[in-house]
Amino acid sequence: MNRSPRTTVCSMIAAFLGSAALLPAAHADIIIDDGPSGIPTNPALTGTWLYRTEAEHGGTYNDTGLRFAVNTNGNDTATYTANIPAAGLWSVEIYMTNTLNASGVPVSVGHAGGTQNLTINQAVVGATDGWMSLGVYQLNAGSNTYAITSGSANTTTDAVRWAQAGTDAVTSFVVDTNNAGVNGFYSESGSGWITSTNRGVLYNTKDRLSNGADAVATVTSPLAAAFYEIGLTWGGADGRATNALVRITDAFGATHDMRINQELNPTDSTAFGTSWLDLGSFAFDTSSTVQLIMDESAGGSFIALDGVRFTYASAIPEPASLALMGLGSLLMLSRARRA
Secondary structure (H helix, E strand, O other), X not given: OEEOHHHHHHHHHHHHHHHHOOOOOOOOOXXXXXXXXXXXXXXXXXXXXXXXXOHHHOOOHHHOOEEEEOOOOXXXXXXXXXXXXXXXXXXXXXXXXXXXXOOOEEEEEEEOOEEEEEEEOOOOOOOEOOEEEEEXXXXXXXXXXXXXXXXXXXXXXXXXXXXXXXXXXXXEEEEEOOXXXXXXXXXXXXXXXXXXXXXXXXXXHOEEEEOOOOOEEEEOOOOXXXXXXXXXXXXXXXXXXXXXXXXXXXXXXXXXXXXXXXXXXXXXXXXXXXXXXXXXXXXXXXXXXXXXXXXXXXXOOEEEEOEEEEEEEEOOOOOHHHHHHHHHHHHHHHHHHHO
């Protein structure tokens, strides 16, 4: 992979700002479980939920069972409320070990800016010891909620965890191009897009590819503003682009272009049951994007994308002027070295 000078500068900025940031005081994880049997007060249940045991569903959090929604019409809702001890960045995660559920289940995460609505795939097991991350959010101190609504098929709910980011937490969030896990943050433009299922070791078995001259795949995220390690995965194969363009637009509005060989499978790291190409650490917020772009220099018939992984790295320090000062200083240093 060929990284541009801007990418190198971005890594320098991340290191500078990461070392300058003050980590928040550590707080213990907050875990709210639905079990054991009986009618819980937290989560608050509406509609009809049945209690199921650990043996019936292949493992549940703390072996206390889970809840199973009887209806599939959106009338069953479970709302969890956590008392967050301090404002800051928190990862919201759900416990999932059963793969016999619906692939399109609506959930919502309450945060300082309002409510983030997501769609999750309950037919996959949580990637980290059963836990699936729904993202990192800026939360206010006090009551914060997570809610799940029955989908078009089997819907279950078990434990929910709020884990403070920026201490020793390692939290990852994956946007899958084929709606696995959390979706709604992937879009395509241009022509020629198809689904492939037979190339390489893929995240949730599928990737998207295109041979259109105007093809662009774009990934955004609902994550709180912070530095994230960005990873890409796809299935390598003959005929894939050997010089595909990846463009990252960061939270500062700067673009970072790099070229990747998609005939080869990514090998930098392994997570979520597949291998990833690690692109580096970038400041990201809801305006930031990761794009895979077909252009005349791509060097192959198809560009391909299976998933983009965001792994929390560090907070963007306050005040914001510190970030801007660091950005400007390092850009000037880079220009001076190239002169």
